[in-house]
Amino acid sequence: MTTEQKVGAFFILGLAVLLILTIQAEHLTLGGRYVITSRFPAVNGLTVGDPVTLGGVKIGQVKKISVKDQDVEVVMDIDRGVSVKQDARAAVRMDSLMGGRYVSLEFGSPGAERVARGGEIRSMSVSDFDEIVHKANVIADDVQLLVRNFNRNQERVLGSLGDILEKNKDGISDFVNAFGDMGPVMKNTFRNMEKITSDAAAGRGTLGKLIKDDELYNQALSVTKNLNSASKRVDTLLAANETRISDAIQGWADLGVSLKATTSGIQSIVTKIDRGQGTLGKLVNDDALYVETKRAVQKIGSAVDQIKDNSTVGSFAGILLTGF
Numbered sequence: 404m405t406t407e408q409k410v411g412a413f414f415i416l417g418l419a420v421l422l423i424l425t426i427q428a429e430h431l432t433l434g435g436r437y438v439i440t441s442r443f444p445a446v447n448g449l450t451v452g453d454p455v456t457l458g459g460v461k462i463g464q465v466k467k468i469s470v471k472d473q474d475v476e477v478v479m480d481i482d483r484g485v486s487v488k489q490d491a492r493a494a495v496r497m498d499s500l501m502g503g504r505y506v507s508l509e510f511g512s513p514g515a516e517r518v519a520r521g522g523e524i525r526s527m528s529v530s531d532f533d534e535i536v537h538k539a540n541v542i543a544d545d546v547q548l549l550v551r552n553f554n555r556n557q558e559r560v561l562g563s564l565g566d567i568l569e570k571n572k573d574g575i576s577d578f579v580n581a582f583g584d585m586g587p588v589m590k591n592t593f594r595n596m597e598k599i600t601s602d603a604a605a606g607r608g609t610l611g612k613l614i615k616d617d618e619l620y621n622q623a624l625s626v627t628k629n630l631n632s633a634s635k636r637v638d639t640l641l642a643a644n645e646t647r648i649s650d651a652i653q654g655w656a657d658l659g660v661s662l663k664a665t666t667s668g669i670q671s672i673v674t675k676i677d678r679g680q681g682t683l684g685k686l687v688n689d690d691a692l693y694v695e696t697k698r699a700v701q702k703i704g705s706a707v708d709q710i711k712d713n714s715t716v717g718s719f720a721g722i723l724l725t726g727f
Contacts (some may be wrong), residue, residue, distance in 0.1 A: 437481055437520040438466060441493040441506075442474040444528060449495050449504040455479045457487070457508045465506060479506060488515040492527045 446468065455463040462485045467478035477495075481487060488511025496507045508524075518524055568575065641648070675681055 436463065436483055438478055439481055439487060439518055439521070440476055440478050440523045441526045442471065442476050442523070443493075443495060443526045444474060446475050446477065446495050447504065449477070449506070453503075453505050455481065455506045455508065457485065458510060462508075477506065486517045487524065488512060489518045489522070489524065490515045491518070492525045494527050 449465060449468065451465050451468060453465045454461045455465060463479050463481040465477060466480045467476075469476050469478075477493075479493075487508060491509045491511035493509075494507050495504055497503065498505050
């Protein structure tokens with residue numbers, strides 16, 4: 404065999420291997436999945452990627468949909484480890500009443516063998532009406548469960564409310580009686596309010612005059628304008644005398660500092676006087692001055708008595724006193 408023949412044979416062998424791998428690849432997927440097929444008379448909206456379930460549990464997805472003769476062939480990717488029996492059947496069902504489809508697989512017989520990779524299982528036809536009835540039954544079950552839960556909650560709430568009413572029946576009775584007693588008073592009150600409102604609307608009474616008479620509004624408007632004008636004049640006056648006002652405020656601040664210093668000095672003097680320091684302190688606190696003054700007054704009194712006893716001096720003093 405020549406070299407050209409060997410190369411040609413090797414090329415043909417490679418093409419054959421590639422063809423075999425391509426055919427097998429249709430039945431193999433990545434991630435450890437394997438494929439199975441099923442044929443249906445119609446799939447009614449089923450699309451690639453829709454779920455495949457077994458007993459309501461998702462075990463794969465639709466990989467490919469194609470027409471084969473008079474049927475529609477559906478190729479499904481099944482997760483590794485999930486056993487699909489040979490006598491299991493597949494059905495295309497509605498996912499919800501709003502649309503959507505999925506492939507539902509039956510479990511099959513417990514003793515049946517597992518379907519081979521790339522194997523085919525039978526299908527069963529399900530009408531749309533059956534699907535609607537099935538979904539309606541599911542919804543009815545959910546509604547029934549909801550109603551049962553609502554009834555239980557209602558019974559619990561009503562029971563609690565009954566207990567509350569029973570425990571507080573005396574207070575509720577008193578409240579009802581008091582509210583009944585208030586009825587005539589409230590009726591009279593509403594009647595009076597109605598009369599007041601009618602009078603006010605008609606312009607009668609003080610409130611009616613306030614509502615109907617524009618004089619109050621005009622006066623309030625005039626006062627507001629005067630206040631606004633006065634405010635502008637005050638602003639002008641403050642702006643014109645800003646420097647003088649600042650000087651006056653500063654003068655008061657300086658006066659406060661001076662008063663503070665003067666007060667400190669006075670407090671110091673008073674403290675010294677109270678302690679008997681200095682001349683004034685001694686005059687205030689020393690009793691010697693009082694004693695000496697009393698003694699001097701007593702001496703003056705004695706001298707005056709002696710003068711009176713002297714007749715000559717007394718006559719002279721009398722003449723002097725008579726002259727005055």
